[in-house]
Amino acid sequence: MAGSVTDPRAGVGSALRRAREVRGASLDEAARDTRLRVDQLDALEREDFDVLPGDVYVRASLRTYASYLGLDADKVAGAYARTAEELEPPPPAKLGPVERMIAASRIRDNQRFLLVAAASILLILLAFGLLSRGESAPPTALIPADTSSPVPNDPTIRVVVVARSDVAIGSDADGAKASYSLRPGETLTLVALERLTFTVSDAGLVEVSLNGTPATEGVSGSPHTYRFRLGDGGDSSSNG
Numbered sequence: 001m002a003g004s005v006t007d008p009r010a011g012v013g014s015a016l017r018r019a020r021e022v023r024g025a026s027l028d029e030a031a032r033d034t035r036l037r038v039d040q041l042d043a044l045e046r047e048d049f050d051v052l053p054g055d056v057y058v059r060a061s062l063r064t065y066a067s068y069l070g071l072d073a074d075k076v077a078g079a080y081a082r083t084a085e086e087l088e089p090p091p092p093a094k095l096g097p098v099e100r101m102i103a104a105s106r107i108r109d110n111q112r113f114l115l116v117a118a119a120s121i122l123l124i125l126l127a128f129g130l131l132s133r134g135e136s137a138p139p140t141a142l143i144p145a146d147t148s149s150p151v152p153n154d155p156t157i158r159v160v161v162v163a164r165s166d167v168a169i170g171s172d173a174d175g176a177k178a179s180y181s182l183r184p185g186e187t188l189t190l191v192a193l194e195r196l197t198f199t200v201s202d203a204g205l206v207e208v209s210l211n212g213t214p215a216t217e218g219v220s221g222s223p224h225t226y227r228f229r230l231g232d233g234g235d236s237s238s239n240g
Contacts, residue, residue: 011119171198
């Protein structure tokens with residue numbers, strides 16, 4: 001289950017917010033560059049994960065936002081995932097009154113410890129990210145179509161779509177649906193952990209790459225649907 005503003009994963013949002021502020025980007029600019037909505041980015045920074053459509057979407061959004069800000073996406077998502085798994089409380093119905101009091105006390109102690117640990121780890125990651133950039137200008141937010149080869153251990157489906165002209169796109173990333181309208185030259189990055197499906201209104205108006213490998217398909221003038229699953233290399237098919 002996704003966390004809330006009182007979740008022990010506190011520190012993820014503050015690290016994201018500080019990285020954005022150091023970068024000098026507003027939420028509107030970050031939303032434009034990452035193709036996430038302003039309210040979704042605000043929820044990530046406030047750690048109000050309950051307003052987002054599920055845990056899988058939270059993890060994918062954290063990866064996208066962390067990569068954009070120059071942080072290590074795997075470590076940010078991993079910090080969120082580890083604390084989510086460790087803080088599942090025992091079923092209250094199986095404990096007596098005394099056991100519930102003891103368990104509640106231990107959970108509070110664990111939460112305080114994990115809060116400090118998570119915040120420390122993320123501040124260190126932020127510091128390393130800033131040092132690695134030095135005094136240079138912030139990296140461009142747009143991802144070119146000829147992105148480098150994927151990292152073999154990256155457990156995600158990452159698709160980059162570059163628009164040649166005005167085109168409409170509807171996506172379904174692990175059950176989280178969204179729609180986009182791209183203008184010529186604009187880039188859209190879609191990320192999923194298990195399954196990604198998206199449809200373009202005209203296959204000839206986009207260039208598509210999957211984890212850095214060209215994957216453009218379809219017939220110009222016709223809509224086209226791409227379907228990818230983690231581990232099988234993905235496939236695509238026209239929806240007529």
